[in-house]
Each structure stands twice: as C-alpha cells, then as structure tokens.
Amino acid sequence: KQEVTQIPAALSVPEGENLVLNCSFTDSAIYNLQWFRQDPGKGLTSLLLIQSSQREQTSGRLNASLDKSSGRSTLYIAASQPGDSATYLCAVRRSGYSTLTFGKGTMLLVSP
Amino acid sequence: DAGVIQSPRHEVTEMGQEVTLRCKPISGHDYLFWYRQTMMRGLELLIYFNNNVPIDDSGMPEDRFSAKMPNASFSTLKIQPSEPRDSAVYFCASRPGQGFQYGYTFGSGTRLTVV
Numbered sequence: 607k608q609e610v611t612q613i614p615a616a617l618s619v620p621e622g623e624n625l626v627l628n629c630s631f632t633d634s635a636i637y638n639l640q641w642f643r644q645d646p647g648k649g650l651t652s653l654l655l656i657q658s659s660q661r662e663q664t665s666g667r668l669n670a671s672l673d674k675s676s677g678r679s680t681l682y683i684a685a686s687q688p689g690d691s692a693t694y695l696c697a698v699r700r701s702g703y704s705t706l707t708f709g710k711g712t713m714l715l716v717s718p
Numbered sequence: 719d720a721g722v723i724q725s726p727r728h729e730v731t732e733m734g735q736e737v738t739l740r741c742k743p744i745s746g747h748d749y750l751f752w753y754r755q756t757m758m759r760g761l762e763l764l765i766y767f768n769n770n771v772p773i774d775d776s777g778m779p780e781d782r783f784s785a786k787m788p789n790a791s792f793s794t795l796k797i798q799p800s801e802p803r804d805s806a807v808y809f810c811a812s813r814p815g816q817g818f819q820y821g822y823t824f825g826s827g828t829r830l831t832v833v
Contacts (some may be wrong), residue, residue: 637818649809649826657818695761699818704749704773706822708761 608633608700612709619686620717627681627712629696634674640706641670641681642695650695654681658701686716722825724810730831736798739828741810742791749813751822752785752795756806764808767793800832 609632619625629639638657642650654663654670656679662671669682683690693713697706723742731737743750751766765775770787778785782801787793797804811824 638821640821642824647829650811650824652821652823655819655821659818697761697822704768704813704816705751705763705766710760 608698608707610696610698610707610709612694612696612712614712615710616713616715618715618717621686621688623686623716624682624684625686625714627683627694627696627714629679629681629709631677631679631698631707633698633700634677635701636674637699637701637703639670639672639679639699640697641668641679642697644693644695644711646692653694683714686714688716688718690714691716722810722812722823724808724825724828726828727826728829728831730833731800733801733832734799735832736796737800737804737830737832739795739808739810739830741793741795741825743793743810743812744814744823745791747812747814747823749815750787750793751811751813752793753809753811753824754806755809755827761809764795797830800830802832805830805832 611630613628640655641653656663656672667684672679693711695711696709725740752764753761755761763777765785767787785795807827807829809827811822814820
C-alpha cells in the first residue's frame, strides 16, 4: 500500500522568502507525481506533474523535483508572495494503478 | 474547456434523506474519479470509472453509497440514507487516459452537510 507523507504540516514565512515543501512516498514504483494547490473552500488546482522518467518540472516560480529511488519529491517556491498562501498537496500514482494517493498537505501562509 | 463541473456546490440535508451529487467530466477524458475529503482522513478515493464502467469501488464506505456513469459526460454519486458522518467535501476528477503523462483535473467539489 502506498503511503504519502508531507512535511511540514504547516509553514508560515514572510513575503519574499524561498521555500521548500517536502513529500515522501513508500513505494518507489510510480507512474507520476502531481502537486496541487487548494485554496480554502475551493477545489484542487494542478500545479505540476512529474512523470516517473523525469527529475524535475518547472512552471514560473515553482520547481518540483522527483527522486524515485529515495521516495521523495520537493516543491520549491521562489520569492514567495501572499497570494501563494494555500494548502499544497502531493499525490502519487503507483505503477499499474489508475488512482492517486494523496498526502495530508502543507498549509502555507505567506505574510506581507 | 470548462473543466470538471460539479453540482451542487453546497448541499445541506437532514439525516435520512437521499443526496445526489453530480459531475460532468472534461470531454474526451476516459477516466472519472470520485474522492471524498475530510479533515481527519484527507482525500480518499471512493470509486472510479473507465469508459463509463466502474472499475474499483472498494473505497465506497457502505451500501448507502452508490455511483453511476450512464454516459461519457455525466456521473452521479448517491447517498441513501444520509448520515451526519457523511458530511465532507466530495470531489470529482477526470483524466484523459492511462499513460503516465496524464494528470488529473479536479472539479470545485460539493460541500455536503448532513444535520
């Protein structure tokens, strides 16, 4: 059974800081890993998808890395802004399966 | 594309009543998933369909829950009778295909409150 853990559970930083969110998973046989953002009371917005053969993906100020062998992914946010405040969820799709297993998320607060 | 569309956005119902949640996936997506989100358990898969056929319903908590996908553009999740512990946010998601290059697109969710 795949288990996904996200550390820290909550993070508060001042505006402008670069920060790293961590995700670890127990089964390294994965198809892909997806990072989502969830604003309070809203749905999930896909940020980045990393395929199993890839090491990283970038979109704007976001960079996600994947190390399958160690069962880890990181989401790097550069020059954080108050608008980045949200919960960030990591989700893993195991090889041979169609479904995603989610971590509990990291709640990020960026203060002006 | 309008994305994955769920209705209603909010539902408040009394215990014992029947509740029906609706989902319209993205056109052309072969897979449809129903997830439930609670503070205690996070996001959990309830059931998923491939080409309108239910593939895995092992996450459906009880016989009170049922899901259908009568065609490629519509799915329902029904709870009958509803109980207070069913209160949660229910998400529908769709995916184009099976390949590892495909990610999920989620709807905005239905917040269900059973009183």
